[in-house]
Amino acid sequence: MGGVRGGDAREQLRESGLDGFPTAVWFVLMAPAGTPPAVITRLNEAVNLHILSEPIREGIRKIGLEPHVLAPEVLAKVIADETQLWQGVARETGVHLE
Numbered sequence: 001m002g003g004v005r006g007g008d009a010r011e012q013l014r015e016s017g018l019d020g021f022p023t024a025v026w027f028v029l030m031a032p033a034g035t036p037p038a039v040i041t042r043l044n045e046a047v048n049l050h051i052l053s054e055p056i057r058e059g060i061r062k063i064g065l066e067p068h069v070l071a072p073e074v075l076a077k078v079i080a081d082e083t084q085l086w087q088g089v090a091r092e093t094g095v096h097l098e
Helices: 008-015 037-051 054-062 072-093
Strands: 002-004 065-067
Touching: 037 054, 037 072, 054 065
Parallel strands: none
Antiparallel strands: 002 065
16 A cells, blocks of 8 residues: 655645545555455565565655555455545535445
């Protein structure tokens, strides 16, 4: 998972009156439901190894992001928490899919 470092997005949000609005960019590899846990673990280890390598980290930083790696169960909680947050925002504001 990558988070925006510094940046234009935060500045634009602040200028729009949304100071403190959380900003993040996610690049996440997902597997189909039912994928065996051993496969998930192996994929996570392999992807994290590459993300943490210096050439990849530097490339990610060059585009203004900060690389992060998460365990699958931590990512699942982040996704659940974000889903709950944004479902609440959608309900409170009346936003809906068409």
